[in-house]
Amino acid sequence: MSTVSRIEWTEQTWNPTTGCTKISPGCKHCYAETMARRLKAMGVKGYENGFKLNILAERLAEPLRRRKPTTYFVNSMSDLFHNEIPFEFLDQVFDVIRSTPQHTYQILTKRAVRMHKYFVPGERFVPGNVWLGVSVENRKYGLPRIDELREVEASIRFLSVEPLLEDLGQINLTGIHWVIVGGESGPKARPMKPEWVADIKEQCEEAGVAFFFKQWGGWGADGKRRHKKENGRLFDGKTWDQMPALIG
Secondary structure (H helix, E strand, O other): OOEEOOOOOOOEEEOOEEEOOOOOHHHOOOHHHHHHHHHHHOOOOOOOOOOOOEEOHHHOOHHHHOOOOOEEEEOOOEOOOOOOOOHHHHHHHHHHHHHOOOOEEEEEEOOHHHHHHHOOOOOOOOOOOEEEEEEOOOHHHHHHHHHHHHOOOOOEEEEEEOOOOOOOOOOOOOOOOEEEEEOOOOOOOOOOOHHHHHHHHHHHHHHOOEEEEEEOOOEOOOOOEOOHHHHOOOEOOEOOEOOHHHOO
16 A cells, blocks of 8 residues: 655655565665564554565555655565566556656665566666666675666666665766665664765765765764664754755
8 A cells, every 4th residue: 555654755655566585785674574574463454474575456556546746665665676576567567657647656676687677678668757776785786786777768767875884985876866875773773884975975966966865774973873763864964855856
């Protein structure tokens, strides 16, 4: 079902599938897995199998019923390009997206190779109201996803650098419009260092890419562990909420 989101950079979430499997270090402490267990215990429909992949065709029509222009984060509780989701179902998802041009859809994946395979030039294209993004948690797994994303034509390409687990070094931001950075939250959160964030911010400024700082997470800028609300969202003394449409 679509619900109002607490994620700072979107408005609603839409989950035509739920559940996932772990494929890289960024998945280690998956918030969606923890939430899925809670929802299963509460008896919420769609989570009867916990965090096992579940295709929910009955949710496809949800955006069609909403006339007010809305920004949707697609599959906050799954990965739309998971290998077990048939391309035929993805076709249905994108049919809904094309049928609702009043909405904006933010789609984020760790499975960049499969995303690239789906959008075959001449056969399938990214609708103009889709922002397409990849997760970038470290150099080994995250940076190669950016190259796959760059090969897909999209009106907005973005990076979710969360949780940021190490210094990423030089990032090729060619063709990228927006970068979100955040630290990990939860009881087992891994720390994020301020200098890692500062380097990414500087690279974004040099490349003319919008920079959004989402949160410190479970570790503050001073290296002390606290609840993420106490650590807040300030970086360099201010809130960074840049969106791609605001960068010219």
